[in-house]
Amino acid sequence: MPLVKAAVESEIARLELALEEARQRVKPFETRYGISSERFATDMAAEDLAGRDDEYIQWAGEFILLQRLQTKLQNLRRIRYG
Numbered sequence: 001m002p003l004v005k006a007a008v009e010s011e012i013a014r015l016e017l018a019l020e021e022a023r024q025r026v027k028p029f030e031t032r033y034g035i036s037s038e039r040f041a042t043d044m045a046a047e048d049l050a051g052r053d054d055e056y057i058q059w060a061g062e063f064i065l066l067q068r069l070q071t072k073l074q075n076l077r078r079i080r081y082g
Helices: 002-033 037-043 052-077
Strands: none
Touching: 002 037, 002 052, 037 052
């Protein structure tokens, strides 16, 4: 079991780093438009952004990645060892 626990802890550390990097990539968009990525995802369209489609796709992609990383991290943190 120690080997499995060590592997899970290593993956948690890797995901925490990746999550922080993803947050840093969405931050400029949030600052530029003055809204959270959550609000962007629900309320905005490409036409609302100065960079149009390219900027929309980039922000949306980074936000989707951020959400997936959060989900994976939450799932790993739920693991309990007997």
